[in-house]
Amino acid sequence: MTMTLTNTGLIDLSDTTVREANATLQAATEGAFTLANPGGKHALACGLQHPVSVTIKGHTGYYAGGMNKLAEITIEGNAGTGLAENIMSGVVRVTGDASQSAGATGHGGLVVIEGNASARCGISMKGVDIVVGGNVGHMSAFMAQAGNLVVLGDAGPDLGDSIYEAQIFVRGSVDRLGTDCIEKEMRPEHIALVAQLMDRAGLYADPAEFRRYGSARQLYHFKIDNAGAY
């Protein structure tokens, strides 16, 4: 049986190690925490497994919020590579920009990037919902298996390359679609889905302005005549 550990407090990373901070956050089963002076440190607030609230006051390094379960994490700044990688549930929010591979392989939950996301946003995503207020870089949603990537801005080259069953919604331009990724009809249920995801993310635009992209499913079985596509 898990003991309920409640805490509300300030963890100052200028005089606390990442290990000590993470151990505190991972042990807490409820409560609200603030991490001050993150200084771009890596692996902050990763592996959380209870519905705690964490606010990080500044920029984070790699893998902030990695493998998150249930926790709500807000980074008031920019995030490095692998933000919320393999997230299972909960919410990880960045008020600034995120580096490459944000939300990589995420199985569930919500990742919100209020600014821009770099390359490979949502790579191999497996059920996570990702909402990006700005633009996403090249190869975003590469081999994306499930979940939704909503981009209020523009998408870089090779969007959705080798995508499986994930859905991509882009409001702005798409530089170039990746292999086996095609534009699909934006039906009313998709408009409703985008509206609902933006509402959860706290980011707003006209959902009717989005275009939908997904798999053509032409590469699901290997055929020699498709060799040129690889």
Next chain:
Amino acid sequence: MTDQSNPPGGTPRTTPVKSATFDDYTLSEIRRAAATGIYDIRGGGAKRPLPHLDDLLFLGASMSRYPLEGYREKCETEVVIGARHAAKPIVLKTPITIAGMSFGSLSAQAKEALGRGANAAGTSTTTGDGGMTPEEREHSNKLVYQLLPSRYGMNPDDLRKADAIEVVVGQGAKPGGGGMLLGQKINERVAAMRTLPQGIDQRSACRHPDWTGPDDLEIKIAELREITGWQVPIYIKVGASRPYYDVALAVKAGADAVVLDGMQGGTAATQNVFIEHVGIPTLAAIRPAVQALKDLGMHRTVQLIVSGGIRNGADVAKALALGADAVSIGTAALVALGDNDPKWEDDYRAMGTTAGAYDDWHEGNDPAGITTQNPALASRLDPVAAGRRLANYLGVMTLELQTIARACGKSHVLNLEPEDLVALTVESAAMAGVPLAGTSWIPGQS
């Protein structure tokens, strides 16, 4: 017998000569490729003749060395893996572990049997691409959880259940390659574990999605340690290609142990051209890897686990003598379970192959019930009996290892050393860095 090339009274004829370059296999492969338009995909490791541990011999004790009494004097086999950073390193009763093989590529019965056999021998098993099943966790006392590029089934709960974590950078059968599991083996359960539609050909990426290079990997490993509280060892697995540099970089990235897989190491499925033409043999990989550890002052601190074509206690002893801390077996373990058993010869013949040559593991029709997701075929494998066979086999290998170690005067198998070895060929002498038998010549060194 009449010489048919020179009939009596006729003009002498030249005996027909088949090309060594265009031999029967090559011709058949050209015809097959032309007919089907697809490269040959198969399971297993390199089948071509390669310089191997068989090319080495132990010298044994004599006037200048003192042997230990067989069956009476102790020869320890316990090995500890992962004490560099982990609070709970893995303690193995025998330095022979079971390599990573996934549920999906293997049946649930096969995974259970591997766990049972490994438990009885006091060693570890390893998950594969596709995640950890509750059954394999239940049946494996020491379970290594692989973190692969695909991250199929990866989750923090299973990560915390693992006794060690293995970051897979590559494997010997296909260094630089990803994976492929054909749709025939993607049944409902496998599909759900991998979050993919049932029945499609499943590709596994060749690079990790959230790190690039050893500097990133160092940070990734730190994250894994943070999530698991710095409790369990973290291995890095590499396919043998540039072992000196790869091992050095793995140490730099913070590995507790390095798994080095030679080109004889098997895979569930990849292109034959990849298996046979990329990577280097296990024999050639060990000494450079050990040298990297020694140059960094990390030999025996970061453990080296060698795999790829390990078949018997002599192979284990030679790998240890060259500086490895443990070995890992995959193909040999499957054979112990019942893979390629002649008792299924009729089934093999029906598929156009024969016992001992069957390697279409990706097609899911394994008559032995091991590399399949077909319930009827899988039910042919009794996991209890198969686990017993594996335990027996691991026990025999360990006894063989001890036999050789005692003959060399070693009270612990890790005391075996290169000075106990000689080579039968110039090539193996150069690769292993030991003298050609009967000489003091080590090619390239003396």
